[in-house]
Amino acid sequence: MSSQKGNVARSRPQKHQNMFSFKNHKFDKSIQTQKINAKLHGGVCQHCKEVLEWRVKYNKYKALSKPERCVKCLQRKVKDSYHIMCRPCAYDLEVCHRRSCRRNEESDDDSDFDTDLEDTEHNNQVN
Ligand SMILES: [Zn+2]
Numbered sequence: 001m002s003s004q005k006g007n008v009a010r011s012r013p014q015k016h017q018n019m020f021s022f023k024n025h026k027f028d029k030s031i032q033t034q035k036i037n038a039k040l041h042g043g044v045c046q047h048c049k050e051v052l053e054w055r056v057k058y059n060k061y062k063a064l065s066k067p068e069r070c071v072k073c074l075q076r077k078v079k080d081s082y083h084i085m086c087r088p089c090a091y092d093l094e095v096c097h098r099r100s101c102r103r104n105e106e107s108d109d110d111s112d113f114d115t116d117l118e119d120t121e122h123n124n125q126v127n
Pocket residue numbers: 044045046047048049096097098101102103
């Protein structure tokens with residue numbers, strides 16, 4: 001009798017479910033992402049589009065809390081993050097209006113390359 005073996009007290013770590021109150025935006029995220037993606041398809045060049053879509057995909061896209069100043073009309077009408085021009089101006093000029101777009105600045109300094117894509121494992125570039 002009293003062969004109490006195998007009853008090793010397992011110290012399972014308790015799940016602290018309220019350790020972090022991380023808000024899960026699962027529900028509005030897909031809609032939000034769609035909306036953002038749709039928005040991004042206008043007014044930017046292919047390169048910037050990829051950057052922005054990457055940001056959305058990896059949840060790194062930050063929406064502006066308040067409009068920024070347009071570089072052309074100087075009014076605070078820029079409502080899209082990472083953009084330097086308001087939409088009317090951008091469409092007027094038909095240029096890419098993303099902030100730090102390589103095409104906006106005719107610079108031959110390639111070290112200024114946008115590093116946004118760096119950790120995307122975007123290695124399908126043909127050299
Ligand atoms: Zn661009």
